[in-house]
Amino acid sequence: MEQQRSFGSHTTGTLYLVPTPIGNLGDMTIRAIEILKTVDLIAAEDTRHTQMLLNHFEIKTKTISFHEHNTQMRIPELLAKLANGETIAQVSDAGMPSISDPGKELVRAAIDAGVPVVPLPGANAATTALIASGLPPQPFLFYGFLPRKAGEKNRELEKLAHESATLLFYESPHRVGKTLAAMQTAFGDRQAALARELTKKFETFIRGSLSALQTYAAGDLKGEFVIMVEGAADKPAVDVTVPLKMQVEAIVATGAKPNAAIKLVAKQNGLAKQVVYDAYHELEK
Structure with missing residues (x-):
């Protein structure tokens, strides 16, 4: 068993996990801004993207790239800095670090090295979409991005077909239609909702059956999507007299x-x- 006291005296630096806005810069919290201003280094998924955010809030802290393609190379370097007493904030391009974004490997490595990991609350597309979906918000199961290959995607959906919780997925605009069709095949024509461009000027919710949403998805779509699907109904009693x-x-x-x-x-x-x-x-x- 391992216990972490997030605040107090430590022999190492601290790794802060800092969420960033998913669209509207006004969703940046005061605490997140303060942390980004006071840490020694910001590990960013895309330093150019993050720099625009930092410039907006007049944050001068140095950045270093940390993304899915350099994770294994970068972790030892970041751990060495933390061991030396430096504080680091890890951010993704939008939303919560580690949620369909880089971060989990660094978190695990920091914990194994005895470095305190401190998460900050903030913007998250999945839960933001869920509370306005009209679908039951509890319980819910967040899946994230499904596999791109059709066969792998279908197998994952079949595994989820009997899950009673509301299901949450992320999807890119050019795959939404095919994913909705695959969901209808696996789940039947359940109620669902799409959320796009969350917190931005063209934020839109589309609610209806999976078949109806496919009609909408046949158009020219833009922006990242959250797909939400109602869970499976309770297992019906089987009438053994029915062939x-x-x-x-x-x-x-x-x-x-x-x-x-x-x-x-x-x-x-x-x-x-x-x-x-x-x-x-x-x-x-």
């Missing part, structure tokens, strides 16, 4: 693909998938 084939057909009628429906019926009935597959396709034993 397996009819059970599958009822689920397919909601918009699910046959294979996804077969898996669900098999799980509900405690049967092997092959048994339900044979029944659905009326294959002779």
Whole structure:
């Protein structure tokens, strides 16, 4: 067991995790500005992007790059500075460090080295979108970005198909349509919501079924998106008098693909998938 006292006397420097605005610069907290002004160094995902933020708040602290491509090279250097008593603030381009952004490896390394890690609260796209989505905010499951390859994406969505919590994803504008289609295949035509350009001038929420949202996504989209999907309904009681084939057909009628429906019926009935597959396709034993 390890216990950290964030504030007080330490033999090392401190690693601060500082969130930055996801759009509106007015969301920068007073504490975050003070920390960035007083630390010895700022480790930034993109130093050029961060410098614009620093210039706006007249912060003169030196920056150093820390991103997914130089993580392993940079961590020993940053740990050496922390061991020497320097304080470092780690920031991503927008939002919370480590949440779909660089940071977690540095945090783990700092903890292992006995360096105190102090997080600051601040802007986060997922929870900001969730509270205005109209979907149940508790419980929720934050996934982040799905795999880009279709096969891997579909497998991940199938794993989440029976999750009862509201599901939160990040997605780029040119993949939103395909991702929504994959979600409908895996989940059926559930209620969902899209949030784009959060905290910016063109902030927009689109709410409706997954099929309806695909109609919106067929247009020319811009900006980063948060996709929110209602969780699976409670497992229905299975009427064993209803033939397996009819059970599958009822689920397919909601918009699910046959294979996804077969898996669900098999799980509900405690049967092997092959048994339900044979029944659905009326294959002779």
